[in-house]
Amino acid sequence: MNVLNEYEGETVLITGGAGCVGSNLSRKIAELGAEKVIILDNLSSAYEWNIPQNDNIQFIKGDILDDNALKRVFKEKPGYVFHLAAHFANQNSVDNPEKDLMVNGIGILKVLQYAQLIGVKRFVYSSSGCGVYGLDSKMPFEEHDISISLHTPYQVTKLLGELYTNYFHNLYDVPVVNARFFNVFGPGEVPGKYRNVIPNFFYWSMTGNALPITGDGSETRDWTYVEDIVAGLLAMGIKEEAIGEAINLGSAKDHRVIDMANTVNELTGNEKGIRYAPRRNWDAKTKLLSSIEKAEKLLDYKPRMSFNDGLKKTYEWFVNNWDNIERSAEFDSKEPKYVKLKQMSSNKNINCLRV
Ligand SMILES: NC(=O)c1ccc[n+]([C@@H]2O[C@H](COP(=O)([O-])OP(=O)(O)OC[C@H]3O[C@@H](n4cnc5c(N)ncnc54)[C@H](O)[C@@H]3O)[C@@H](O)[C@H]2O)c1
Secondary structure (H helix, E strand, C coil), X not given: CCCHHHHCCCEEEEECCCCHHHHHHHHHHHHCCCCEEEEEECCCCCCHHHCCCCCCEEEEECCCCCHHHHHHHHCCCCCEEEECCCCCCHHHHHHCHHHHHHHHHHHHHHHHHXXXXXXXXXXXXXXXXXXXXXXXXXXXXXXXXXXXCCCCHHHHHHHHHHHHHHHHHHHHCCCEEEEEECXXXXXXXXXXXXXXXXXXXXXXXXXXXXXXXXXXXXXXXXXXXXXXXXXXXXXXXXXXXHCCCEEEECCCCCEEHHHHHHHHHHHHCCCCCEEEXXXXXXXXXXXXXXXXXXXXXHHCCCCCCCHHHHHHHHHHHHHHCHHHHHHHCECCCCCCCHXXXXXXXXXXXXXXCCC
16 A cells, blocks of 8 residues: 555544554554654553654543543644544443443544544544444445444444544535444553453463353454554545545454464463353354455555464563553453353343453
8 A cells, every 4th residue: 555655744633542553553653754643542441651652743641522632632733633532342332331422422523523623634433343234234244234233332333433424524525434443453452341352362361361252162253453454544544535435444354262262372371271151142143254345445455464473463562561561451350250251141142252
């Protein structure tokens, strides 16, 4: 993708820029010679030590719901906005549905209003493949086949975000792009109660616990390495053809949960193995797979990292940052909740694996 020097000399705003995707995107755009990368993040699910340091990166601790914070960052007239801040993710939204709607609904509305006011060159929104496709969507998921029968508040509000970006595009000509990520993993995601399965498996594995697989392990996911997501986002910021479109960013490959868990244990040398718990209804869909034909066509997108190499890189990041990770990881207890997982089966048909 030949989009890289387009960011040189530009001012770029990344909401949620301290998070997993945001920290990697901020670092990359700073390296590409942006005049300034502004990170607006309230650190609700991220940590200051994880924010990339560079002369052209400015971190502003603030909330996307706070007009003062928004005025401050939009006064800098960013040409590009990557809106990644979110209340993350499914279980968190089930536990805190109103907060989820505030951040993911009112939050994006506010950021879009400011973006429209100053006339940004591009507004890229981080939507979710597991959010907008449902049990009634055909796999591999193609962009036109979304569902309005969703199963968590997070899925509802990630779709709502797309409805808002489309509205701003249709009425005000804001050049928006909806990026639908699939199961992002890689360096930068700190494990925790509401985080994804891969960082949590590394954490449990490195602390000598059996990995809790809910189901029989034959379930598959379309795990996508964060650098591939970043490459797709950079192209979305530049390519004219992407404007007004929703585009999947996945790996278009599926991998079994059991294989992922075994690889994690092999990498860490954990001999505690795995433990099975009954499949949560969350995991009702045994497969999750993207079609990336549209991304290939419009963005020249091509995921480059193999799954196993991505896991190795993730493990390296865990080893190199272990002190910070261990201090920051927030869980209800020092062991995975094998028993409590069984009790969660009253949630119906939610299909994004998270432990
Ligand atoms: N990670 C995935 O697998 C995945 C999949 C699909 C979609 N997404 C979406 O991609 C985006 C980035 O995901 P991520 O994995 O980096 O998540 P993340 O939780 O690591 O990053 C989100 C960031 O937003 C910040 N934030 C939350 N509420 C805020 C607020 N009110 N004001 C300012 N900052 C706030 C958090 O502190 C965090 O740093 C999110 O919008 C997420 O919904 C992620």
